[in-house]
Structure formats: C-alpha cells, structure tokens
Amino acid sequence: MSETKSETQTLYAIYAERIDAALAALEMEGVLPPDAPRTNVTVEPPRDASHGDLATNAAMVLAKQAKTNPRELAGKIVEKLEADPSIASAEIAGPGFINLRLDPAAWLEELGVIASAGDAYGRSDMGAGRTVNVEYVSANPTGPMHMGHCRGAVVGDALSSLLEAAGHSVTREYYINDAGGQVDVLARSAHLRYREALGEDIGEIPEGLYPGDYLIPVGEYLAKGLGDRFKDEPEEEWLPIFRAEAVEQMMELIKADLALLGIHHDLFSSEAALHAAGKPDEAEAWLRAHDLVYDGVLEAPKGKAPPEDWEPVELPLFRSTKFGDDQDRPIKKSNGSWTYFGADLAYHMQKAADADELIDIWGADHAGTVKRIKAAVAALSEGQGKGIPFDVKLVQMVQLMRGGEPVKMSKRSGTFVTLADVVNEVGKDVVRFTMLTRKPEAQMEFDFAKVVEASKDNPVFYVQYAHARIASTLKKAAEEEGIQPSADHLDLLGEEELALIRRAAQFPREIEAAAKAREPHRIAFYLYDLASELHAFYTLGRSETEKRFIVAQNRDLSAARLFLAAQLGQVIRNGLRILGVEAVESM
Template identity: 80%
Template structure:
C-alpha cells in the first residue's frame, strides 16, 4: 500500500512546489538542496498549525536574507486556498494557519483509511531483524525479562506498520554451563518423579517447582533407565530435553503477553554447525582477528594473571577501548566470540539489526557494535545495528517495594504478574517510560481508575467513545460525514490532535522508540476527555444533541475516527481497545 496522505506530507509537497516555482523564476539557484527543509507543528500552537524552516535553511545557498526569501515563499503559499494565513516569525520561520476544510478532509481520510491510517512505506520493505527476550532457557519468564520483551515486540510491530519486513528473533543461550546445571536439576526432578526422596535441593541446582513437570515428563518418556547410570551417559540427553521443556514454558509465558517470535536460534546449533570457526576464518582473512597478548586487567592485576596469546578481534579499529578475545586460553569460545558469529549469521538475512538487551549488558554494546561494523566493512554492505538497553523494573505496592510469593524459586514470574493485573496493563505500563529510565511497577497504581494511570486513561477514552456510539444507536442517531462542516473550533482541535498520528508513528519508527506511541495516545485521550468534560458544563457541546441530528451525526463521526486512531495506536503496542469499562 502507499503512504497515508497526511497534512505534513501534503504541505511539504506544497512548499516544495513553491520552491520549484521560485527556482523557475530565478529567485532560488537551480538545484539548491532542499534536504533539510522541514514541515512540523510550531512549538507554540498559538502561532499556527504548521511551521517550516525553508527560508532559514535555503537563504545562505541562495545568497538572500532569510526574511526576504520567507516573504517570497509566503507570497506563493498565501495564494493557496487551503492556507488561511502565512506569517513570518523571527529571523525567517514561516507559520501557516490552515483553512478548516483541510482538517475536515483529514477527518474523512481517517474514516477512509480506517485501520491503515498512520501506516506508511517509509521502511520500503527493508528487512529488519529485532532480537528480544533471549533469556537463558533455565526457567520461566520473570519480571526482569518483561520490559525488554514488551519493548522489543512493540518495536517490531511499529517497524512493520511503517513498511519494514520484520523478523522477531529469540536467541537461545543453550551452550553454556548454566544448561548443564539445568540438566542436573531436571535429572534430580526426574528421580523424584520415579519415587525417590530427593530432600532439600542441593546448592548450585535450580530449586524452582517449575522443574517438577519437566521431571515427570522425562520419567514418562524415558522410564527409569537413566536413574542410576553415570552422568556422562544422561547429561547430553537431559540437556536437550530440559532445554526443550523450558523453551515450551517460556513460549507459553510470552504468549500470555501476546508475544510470538518468528525465529528461535540455538547457540548450541550455531556451535554444532561450526559457525564460530567459519566466522574466525572470515575475520582472519580480512585481517580483523590476529593472535596477540591480551592486556592485563585494569587496576590491580590479580596475582594469578599470566600473559597468554589469544585470538583477538580488532575492535579498537571500530571505536572499542581494547581488542577482544574470541577464544579462551583452553580454546573454547568466549561469549563474545559466539555472539560475533551469531550476528554474522543474522546479518546474512537482514538489512538492519536491532537487539534489545538488559541494562546489565551495557559493557558489551561497544564490542558487538564493533563486530557488526567490521562485518559491514568486510562485506561492503552497510548494516545499521542498534542496541536498545532496558532498565530493570522495581515491583511496588502502595509506594513500597512488593515481595510476591516466589513459586519459581528466587524470582517473581511474569505469569504471576499478568495473572494479577492482565496483559494489557503490563504491556502498556512497560511503555509509559523510556526504556533506559528506571521504572516502578506499582500494583495499586496500574489498576487505578484515574488520569494518573495512563493505561486506564487511554482505554477509558476508547470505552467512552464506544459507549457513546451504543447510546446514540439506541436513540436513533448514527455517525455521518455529510455535515462535518458544522463542527466548531473545539472539535477542530481534536481533529488536529488525531491528524498528528502518522507523523508520530514515523518519528517513533525513525527513533526506534515505541514508547512515543504510548505518550501520543495519552495526549490524545487527554484532549478527548477535556472535550467530554466541556459537554458536562455545556449541553450544546455534547456528542449527542437530541434536537440537532445533523450536528449529532457529525460529532459521532468525529468520535468514531478518534476511536479508530486510538485502536491503531494500541494495536502497535499490542494492547486491546476495550469496548467498556
């Protein structure tokens, strides 16, 4: 589909046409770059509906005073019937006030486009790989994973909404020592399922009850033949079976949040296919890995430290503070070496990579970015790579730290939290702050029916609209776009707010910040609730004016389109637009 026609794109085209006309007249030099010309809302809405910096950015290459060029541009724009007024502000900014018919046409455009309002082809089919969650497969999802899961999922939906081809990927860290611990823990529960009294879970094993079903499944599948045999006989089997069981548990937990990945990539499979070895060979071929002595640790050097020659990646060439080893002294792969190979694999099927990581991984961002930059250089293909760091969530209740029962062992499960407050509350709340900012998740506040609770405030706006539609239908009224010219100044302000949606979507997608959509929806809901309250004081401003069917139809039409915009935004966030509350 093509881009949604929006006010900003429409007037960007009009301003572009005015500049082309000035070029033809010799006012502007031919071929003057217009790359930095912007059309956006003025900082102060009292200054008008739109503002452009065209005169400011083009005056110098044109050899003109900005205000002189602004006057020439204004003369062109003022002749357009859709422009009510064009004024010059300050050194040469241009503020435009639009004819009300422009906003009414935008309202009709929302109705025509429906669920596609706000979509665009900005992404132009670019393949974007978004990797998120990627928790170790050693137990159920906990609240430490929740925020990154929601941010990644909403970002994937946002990028799809603007025309990207998105792959949602989960990287299974199933090759480390923690998986052996999982296998041993599962074997203990397997013996328990066979009737053995296992007593207290030994230190170093996973104690959570979530492994009891895994043990019972393994007992049913394998019988008792691995109960008393040496570890080396059962460990590989239990490792694979336990990971599979845990991944099924993780997928069920993620499904509670409406999250489903397209691709699950296994670190163990990566090693099994020799991908890290292939990556090292490729990097050596391109002089990006060499054998060298790792620098001594900064600060006080440990007594047992010895200089060892290791294969080092030239990450300093790409902005890192030191070159990084891809193998350990025993020849096994470092986490970085495996991650490097994994990102090389991902890049083969994508034009852009985005990783969502916990803030505790901040120290590894620079080296992985260096690795992807090296890959780009070696392949001659630029691969944009972004890492979004997500801070932890502090569970609260009534403003105090909250300790839930920890059936999983030593952490609060995502399933418990979703069970307490619901999927939509969890998802929306996780997007009410920038991901890099600390967040408190207060169980009382997130279900509070007040303006201070963004989840409630936005959903209540939609529920109010739907309730109004039901009431209107019962009284014999229906939305109608035939008389929308009856709408007044207050209603036009609502339309202006709704018309911002496509621009907000593209801005959020460019910045890779889905929380901007949540912020926008909160502001739109606020504008709607303010208008609703106006009707409480002035009956003539209510959506249903019994004695004026035409005006009622127009206002219902407005409400219907506001509801559509709210639904479109909530769909990006993975949150339901409720019918009643």
Template identity: 75%
Template sequence: MTDVNTLYAAFSARIHAVLAALEAEGRLPAGIARSHVSVEPPRDPAHGDLATNAAMVLAKPAATNPRSLAEQIVEKLAADPAITSAEIAGPGFINLRLANVNWLEELAAIARLGADYGRSTMGQGRRVNVEYVSANPTGPMHMGHCRGAVVGDALAALLEYAGHQVIREYYVNDAGSQVDTLARSAHLRYREALGEEIGEIPAGMYPGEYLVPVGQRLADRFGARYVGQPESEWLALFKAEAVAAMMDQIRADLALLGIRHDVFSSEAELQAAGKPEEAEKWLRAHDLVYDGVLEQPKGKVLDDWEPVALPLFRSTKFGDDQDRPIRKSDGKWTYFGADLAYHMQKAETADELIDIWGADHAGTVKRIKAAVAALSEGQGKPIPFDVKLVQMVQLLRNGEPAKMSKRSGNFVTIADMVEEVGKDVVRFTMLARKPEAQMDFDFAKVVEASKDNPVFYVQYAHARISSILRKAAAEGLAPSDAHLDLLGEDDLALVKLAAQFPREVEAAAKAREPHRIAFYLYDLAAAFHAYWNLGNDDAAKRVMVAHSPELTQARLFLCVQIGQVIRNGLALLGVEAVEEL
C-alpha cells in the first residue's frame, strides 16, 4: 500500500473498515475478496471528491442488489465526520464529498514526506529484472535505441519507487555475425591508422567514423603485427577489442541520458557456459523441442532450397504459425535459441522479467513468452514475463526529415540529440506519448516555449513556483501552514489534483507504464498555470495578496507542495526540475 497518511490510501482503509463492520454485523457475508474494491476520483469532479465501486463489485458474491448494498455502506459513511456527503449514483457507485480538513491534512502530508510523497510498498520487495536497450555492440547509440532506453530506465525507477527490487540489465549480443563484421571493419581502420589507403568502405562493412579511434588504438597496441595476416590470426582478438571499445562508447552515450545498468550479460559468455545446451536438454525432455524439417518459405520459390533437419521449438503449441528452429544448419544457435537460454538465466535471479523491445520484434513475443513460461516452470518457479514494445521515432527538423550524422555513417546518434536539445528534453519527450504509439521528434518543436511542448510546460510550472518564492522572500514573506484554513475552493482544487500522485504512481507501476507519470505531470502543470492566471483578472486570487500576509503565506505553502509533487514526478522520469527558464 501507499503510505497510510496519504489521502486515497486513508479513505480506502475507511471503506474497508465499513465493509468489515458490515461483515461483523452479518449484513455482508464474511470472507468475500475485496481486492477489486477501488477508491478513485470520479470521472466528473462535479460528482464529488472520491468514488468507490465497493457495492458494484461485492454485490454479486454477496448475493444482493448493488444499490441495496450501497445504501448500507452510505449509511455508515454518512456518520464519518471526515465525509460531508455520500451519495449513490447509477446502479450502485458511491460518490463522496470530503471535509476541507482532509485536503489540508494532505497538504501537510506532502510537506512531511517530501521526496517520499508517492513512494509505495506495493511491490513488497519483489525482484524485477528489466532488460532494456540491449543494442548490438557495433556502433554508437542512435535514435533507434533512444526511446526504448528511456522507457526502460523510467520503468525501472518507477518500480523501485513503488517498492520493487529492480535489476537493470543490458544483454550484449556479442556472438553473432554482426560482431564478425565489426571486427573486420575495425581491422580496416587499423590498417588505415598504419598508413594504408583503404579507399571507400566496402559494402557490408560499418562505415561510420566512430571506428577510426578504435583502429588507432589497435595500431598503437599491436603495430603492424596483424597486417596481411589471415583472419584466423586476428578475428577473435579484434572482435573482443572492438566489442569492448563499443561497449565503452555505449555506456558513455547512455550516461548522457542519465541511463545506467546494473548488469551487462554477454551472449558469448552465455554460450561458452553451455546455457543454451541446458535449455535445449530440458525442452527436449518435456517434448517442447524435436528434430524436424522446416517447410519451404511460403510464397517463395528458391532453387537452392533443401529440406534440413533442425531442432525445432513447438511454437505452434502456443499459437505461432510454425515451429521455430533453435539452431541453424551449421549447428550455431539462432537468435531465438540463444534468447531462450538467456531468459532462463535471468529467471534464476528474479521474480519477474520485463523486456523492452522495438516494435519490429512483435512477431517473436508470443513464442519467447511461451518458451520462458515452460523453462521457468521447469525450474520450479514459474515467473511473470512481459514484453513492452516501443515504436520507432521519426526525426524531423521543422517538419522535414533530420540529416544524418557523418560520424555515425547513416543515423542520428543519442550524443547528437543530447548535445542539441539536452537530456531532459529528450527524456521527457520520449515519455510524452504511449510507447506503442508512433512518435515524431522535431528538433524545433521540442524546444518551443509553448503549452504544446509538454517538457517546457511542466518545467515552466516548477520554475514559476520557484520565481514566486524568490519574489516572496524578497518582500520578507515565507511559506507557512499556520493559516491553511484560509485557503479557498480554487486553492483546494489544486490540492485535490496533487493528492492523486500516490495513486498515479501505483497505477503506473502496476500497468508497467511510466508515461502515465508524464501525462499526470502535464495535467498538474496545466492546473497550476490556470490557478496562477486567476490572479490576472482578480487581485484577491493572486498568490501574493496585498494586505493579507496570512493568506499569502498559506498560498506560498501550497505552491511549495505543488512544486514538491512536480519534482517527485520528474525524478521518476529522470528529468531535472529547473529553478528558472
């Protein structure tokens, strides 16, 4: 649960106390599960401050009518001095209006809890492995990786804040053919560093200039030892050296976004440890892998196609259109086969697995989830496994496609983006839409000082609060909770929205959707700007009210707490709350 001193948790406890009392009186059967009873804001604020579905979800198991049960619940709630009215709406929903003292106490709770306001123990310390980015170690981080990196990092922070133990993991794909290509490309730059004229980079090689310093480092270390030598003499060495150099670059690129990982798992090390063989053995023992022949690709006529017996995972058992090979014809592991073993390894140290993948991997989700479910069950501890798909981002500049980076060869790097618009703009923008929705990132739009730019609008709200406090201090006024009873309806409306933050954290963590926090912050910022603007037309509604220092101090106290909630939310997104713009 959230801290019991926060309002939604406190009134949820009150509702459950009423239900327990009805059970004790014999008016509600004992033992009915109440996990689906909720307390939340009504859809229309005009209907009240809180709404509960208690009668709706409990009526059927209690073998009674929802309105009849609602009447009994309302009868008890009406006697609570913290509730000014309790009304039944529709078929049995209950709307509550709260005494103002509740909102003033919530304001005090924000001040008391500070950075912990909204923190939850909902996760109960469960270990969650969140794997994100996991880009091939063949070049700098680019925009194809950025959105998933930010979503994964924000999700990890959100889950920690909601009471989970989080393992942030990066899977290094260092065992495939792309790494051989990297090594050959590095060898080309190595020869260049030694003075050889290499000409145009051959097709199939990595053309970016980021490999120039790698080649120079190899030349400084080995001299001309591997010039003119067969691949067998240098491929493995150059592969290891190039991967290490690329991972250093990747860590540096991610650090520009404030992203870190706890664990870097190597696919090559996984295979060397025999993990894929262990997975295959278990799957065969449970008739989930068999030796079979793949059908010829549908709709294609291949002259050189021959049927080959391969170890196949029974994907069709789990809704796939065909069974999938876990090894290639040369005996090497397929991506799918290696992924099986990797997830089996992760399951050994976690209670739950979450992968952040690009949307282009959508076709593999069902079979990898099925295989992981089978493997984890075989280990005696089936664990939840979820895959979050992230859509690509289209880069624009004033509505036109953005130019590529010469350094990278054919893409815009994360370093390019952060240098131009800053970490906070990149991070918030990546979380300003649902990850499964397409996104345009326009370098001109994301730095606009307008309401249409979410990161500016939220940052501006915090900066505006800071400005108000500086101005007040210059006039000898300080925030105080001594006269909060002077706050009116407009002031309390802002408190009511701020009070939703703890439940938004829990809802976002439960759904594994950090973008909900960005949405909430935009709404809170919009409400604060509207609140501040009230003083433009009515001097009595300004934060600093002439001839009323007590009301001014109370409103300053309110502003401080709104600023605290904005800071707490931005911290979950990895975005700084600026003092001025």
C-alpha cells in the first residue's frame, strides 16, 4: 500500500482512487459505458460502524448507465476490490451499497500519514485557490462590540479558516456602514460629550442620542484635538468633522474588541467611500443599460389599508422579481437619496469584481433582505459573465444567562454586555468554541456558569481537556518512564485503538464536507466526538491496567499507544486551529 501513495495522501482519498480504478477497469471491460460520470460516487464511513470501515454508493450511482440493477453491478465491483490485499472484505448491503473492511495495517499506516503531515493533516486542495470573499461582523460603527455581534463574528472567522484549510483563498471583509443616519446621530452624541469634556454640564442625554459612557473618551479626544473651536458653532460646521472622527474612533474600539477574540479582517470597506466614488451611480447605469432598473410605482402596502399620507411615487426599481424576489425593489428614495438596498447592491457589485464567490454572515433579523440581495448579485455577476456563487448565512442572536436567569440590558440607558466584558470573564477560547456548538440558525443560550464548567456537558472543556490529557500522558511517559512515542510496534494495538484511528482518519473528509456546506460548527462537533472516544479509552485504563497508555511492563506497547496519542493530539490541534481555539497543554 505504501508504494502507491504520497506521504500526506489521506486514507479516504486513497480508497476513493482504488474504487475509481475498479470502475475504470469495468469500463475497459465494457461493463460500464465510457461516458458514465463518476462525480457522485462517494466513499465514506457507513452509518453503522458494525457494517464495516468504508462504504461506497458506486453501484447505486452507475447501475442505470450500466443498464443493470445495482446489486448485480455491485457484485462486479466487489470482485475487483477483493483483489486488493489491503481490503479484508467487501460486502453488498441493501439495494446495492458496498461495505469495505480494511486490513488493520491500512489504519495503522494512517497514523504515519498524520505524523508526516503534522499541522497540514486535514488540509485539502479542494478549493483550488478560488477566491472567496467572506463579509462578517459589519456592525454599525456607533459603539463597542456587544454579544449581539459575537456569534456572527466567530462563525465568519471560523468559516474563513475552514475555507482556507480546504484550499480556498479567502478575503475577510468588514463593511463599515458609515453613510446612514445613525452616523449623524453618533456625531451629535460625540459633540455632546465633546462639550462635556470642555466643562459644560450636559445634564441627561437627550432622547435620540447614544447615551453610553463609551463616548466619553471620544469627547475627551475631540476636545484635546480641537479645543473649543466647535463648542458653539452651528451643526453644519462641525457635523462632517465629528462624523469622520467619531467613526474612526469607534472602528478602533471595534477592532480592539475583535482582537480579543483573535479576529482580524483583511479589508475594511466604507459605505461613505462607496458613495463618494460614485459606485451606486455606476451600478444604476449598468443596470439600466441591461434593462434591470426601470422607473415605476410601488404597489400600496399589502394586507392592510395604506397610511393616510401614502401616495404613489415613481421610483427607480430593480427587477428583482426576475431573479425570484416577490416584488421589484426601489434603489432610491423619493428624495433622491439611495436606499440601503441600492447602496448594498453597489457594494456587492464591487465585491463581485474581485472574487470567485461571495459569502455574507448576517444576523437573523436581516432575513427579509436575503432574497433581494441574492437577486441583485445574480443579475450583476451574470452581467459580468461570472455567474458568481453568493451565499448568505443567517445567525441567530445569543441569549445571555447567568445562573439560569436572563441578563437584563437597557438600550435607553446605554447599558449592555459588551464582547470585551464576556471575553475578560470567561476567556476567548470559551466564547469562540461555545458559539460553534450549535448550528448558527438555531437559537442559543450562553450561560456564564455553564460555559466554564469542568464537565462532559461543556464541549470546550471536554475537547481542551482531551488535548491536555494527551500532553500530560506524553510528558509523564518521558519523564517518569523514559518512554517515547514510536511507530515500530503499531501491530500491538488492538480494536479499541483502531477505533480511535478510524475516528481520527475522518478529519480530512470532515474538513471538506464542512467547507462544502459552509458549516464550521461541524468541526466542533467532530472534535467533541473524537475527544469523547479518547476519554472513553482513557477511562478503560482505570479498571483494566493493560489498557492504559503507559504499561510499564510492556514498553513496546506503551510506545505504540503513545504514538497513537500524539497523532490524536495533532488532529485535535489542527481542528482547534480552524476554530481559533488554543490547544492547551494543561488544565
């Protein structure tokens, strides 16, 4: 087996090639037609581990092209596979699935592959260097990051790392919404704090301004830099200056908050700069030239009587119904300013010019705009001749709990739990891993007490403890017993150890599957399963001394088990790296 593979070619890839070779042989014999597509043939673990080590659907996929039934074709495929000495048995199951059992040596050799690949184990060239733009966070620059932003930030960052591990070239982007009315409110709020810093008693923060204390340092910064020049000037004199300065200060604060989570973006794009460069006008001109924008009148609001002041107004409308939306959408307001959708359309047009694929991570409260922006990107990218794939991942909010009770927050008083507060209390790793323990579209509770529990019910603890337990075992073996990991006697490993290797060997295909589905939480689930099996094996040694990693009277077996442990640790480290979580050495 070793003569036919590279040092870092993983087991599932090897047997996918061998099954493909068997199909090619049947094609040469005329059993399969030469044009039968094999792209949907899969090689994966069977759903029930008792059925074997690997399963393939090859006969099910190709029987129709072969003009035969799946079980008959499966029999011919099995004949080819049974000639392979590394395949202990090949059996037909159900309507035509093929289950394979491998010779133990095949699994033992995979440990060598993990050791040779090291940090690269699991990485794939599936993405073939395709450029993917992942936009995430993009919180309004009006205050510090809070836990409402946290989950999307972690999902976007972990997804970016996952895609990189699967061979994509990723651009991490943050879109700064610095052109809307909320930025004017920020500037006015900062001006109030500026006057306060100059000694004025501002009293209670007026309704409609941001009341948070986080603007006090901004006011002090502005007072130090500008003096009292704008203290009594009319708004039109200071608003543009305070808007730019306040946004810059807020973005510095946001970047610092994200850095606490280990998140750093490659690109920060400004909505204000987009408008200044005339990009929305360019997008409108292009869309009109392709008959995708027209001047029309929106229908009255459905389902209820229109407001008394409602009247039909002619607006430039994007033909989003042509791309699956339920109505055409305005790109400008009646006063001639751009709608948020109009600006967003231009922004995505700009992104699509520089990427092979776009992914946006949004809060679930934006669900209503997904269809229209997908329609816009479909129109723009098809027009550019790319037909660029575009996906929007919706992330549900996180309910903060403390001791089973919701944490109360008040927008009016400006009191909320910041991301920095949470990271400082429980740590970056706990926050990041916990955010990936459920599908992003599912509701989530974050209980400050539960996320730091040292128990099996706390996934981040359980996975990090598995790595720490391995590190401790390796250290103890070296310092107390003088035993180092060795691959010289791997044939001494038994069925329990082989089960661990089977789980570890799934890591490369888990990366590819998670990357294809754009679901980084799958890696967290996988690591938890791997950690559970490791802990279960470790627990065996408490009652059966011969099952321990270190068996003093059998140094060869100990060295082999330590080699296994070291490779399991490598897989855990590689998985945690994708999630942005540290693989700790002790706990």
